[in-house]
Amino acid sequence: MIEATGIAKTYPARGGGLVERRDVVALRGVDFSLPAGGAVSFIGESGCGKTTLGRILSGVESHDGGRLVIDGVDVDATDKHKRRAAFRRVQLVHQDPYSALNPTRTVGNILGDPLRRRARETRASRGWVEQRAREVLELVGLEPDTVLPKYPHTLSGGQRQRVVIARALTADPAVLVADEAVSMIDVSLRLGILGLLRDLRERLGVALLFITHDVATARYVGVEGEIYVIYRGQVIERGPTDQVIQAPVHPYTQCLLSSIPVMRGIEEPGPDRLMPSAGPEAAEQDSPGCLFAARCPLATDVCRRERPVLTPIPGTGQEHACHHPAVRSVVPVPVG
């Protein structure tokens, strides 16, 4: 559905004068593919480029290197209309349901606006807009009669996020890009939204691109999918979800997984828990070596000299970019 090769993005330096000008490299050539109806998760710390990648894939942001093919259409080698049509198949579900909906419009209008535009394009019948609005609300588990006349502020966070998802569905997307889609939602409601995303994948065959720092939620929505671990704009490990979680080989992946809180009483810490030797501020700007070397507890000379490239591990479907890959068991282990 989506084939991306060498996607790169650099934000030019702003400011000047007293502030040191330095370009921000957000993505350093990312390859990835999302099959139709598949599930892919991007995992990483804030600032790693995962959100930029999601925005590029949904056409909200441009890329300045690499090739992006959506549904067979190379978006850089086609005309405006085809590009727009291609990006319409990829819909972004925003992170913050409290600011993603216009507070002065009812749910009916929020869903009606994009539908009316489509109705004009396709010359659909008069009743189609309302009928379709009801359909998408039912798909996301909301009762159309109660929700349609409401304004966003009268809905709970979970309901708002469902409306945001319903709005994305009005475009009949082939891909939903969910960027931290549950981080602002109450814990007891989170699983409902995650379950909805999973359900839409199963029922409608919508592929899911899940961007998060929470590995457990990524696993919940796409256990049979793939995880990409991104560090400072580079994919440093990727593979089938449970393979990466249970047998990670890159120290950064291992640090991320080690940082997941242990539910004492029902879990024990993983035996090989690993922590970075320094905070994110330690990262060097222009090191020729591994981007993680300055924070890696296991870095050696070669790591500071040469940047490792993504290398497959035979028989696992897993790839890593590390000079010293080794499987470690770092995630919490259930007891009893």
Add this chain to the structure above:
Amino acid sequence: MVLLDHAAVSQDAAVRVRGLSVVYRTDVGERAAVRSVDLDLSPGQITGIVGESGSGKSTLALALLNAVPKPGRIAAGSIEVGDLGEITGLSGRRLRHLRGGEIGYVFQASQNSLNPLKTIGKQLLDLGRSHGVDDLRGMVRDAGELAGRMGLDGKRVLDSYQHELSGGMRQRVGIMFALVLNARVLVLDEPTTALDMLSQVAVLDIVREIHRERGLATVIITHDMGVVAEMADRIAVMYGGRLVEVGPAVEVLRDPRHPYTRALIRAIPRLVGDPEAASALPGRPPDLVTLPQQGCVFRERCPLALPICATLDPAMTHDGMRGVACHAADGTPSSSEDEDRNEPIQAGGEKTS
């Protein structure tokens, strides 16, 4: 007053909350954001208060500072803090001493609670002056040491503006401000919500170490059961303004007795095992207006609701270190007047796998 003898109460408490109710004036009359809460905070103990939005956890924490914002007010109950005694009526200099001197408070989104126009050092001096610190030089030295203790370069941090610090560093500065006047009680409101996983671990490690070194009574207020599971000695679960379950962290996690606690734990996806083992909790958390005015606050979402739950709000009953406010977990219905201890039946402690 009824003499209580249970986990939420102890003799040498740094903070003693009894029968606390906080109400807010709303369009539909005064509504209780916190209702009939008993809680003790002891030195050397980390208490995790878990709850969702609208559970009253932040209101409870603000009440500890006697800082409930209008149109809210403390309607009933008492809060005793260390040597200050009853604090609900304090004002002026003694109130200022409570806020900062006795209780150090790290605000929710404390990353954004620093003044962007002043260096950290200047803000520190403001704090010292408003608290009448005589030895400002000594206080700055202490602050530098505390910052160093938390893995920051003390001198550099004091000369920095907030935008020059990362989220994790600002959070540490927040903790430094909370403790520089030697507070004995540390309250952290959602200390890690805005941080990503690795910064979260770093901040939590620091909190744990400083807590031990100084023998603080620490309170972590959060919606994240994971943070509490990792950090707390004791868990207090709030729902709709009520304290619904309290007990040693490991026991509550292993064997939750209140159906809400159980549902919360079950709603967290895990990294091992069948992903389907996680299940969602139907319904939504109540707000001040939708909060039931009668009966149990959780009954509308409760899988075990009994007829009595609609009319009688369950009082907390105790069993050793543990307490639970639930008719269904307890076997026999109890009212606020009935402080008898009831042995919890196994229904409340069934194993979930």
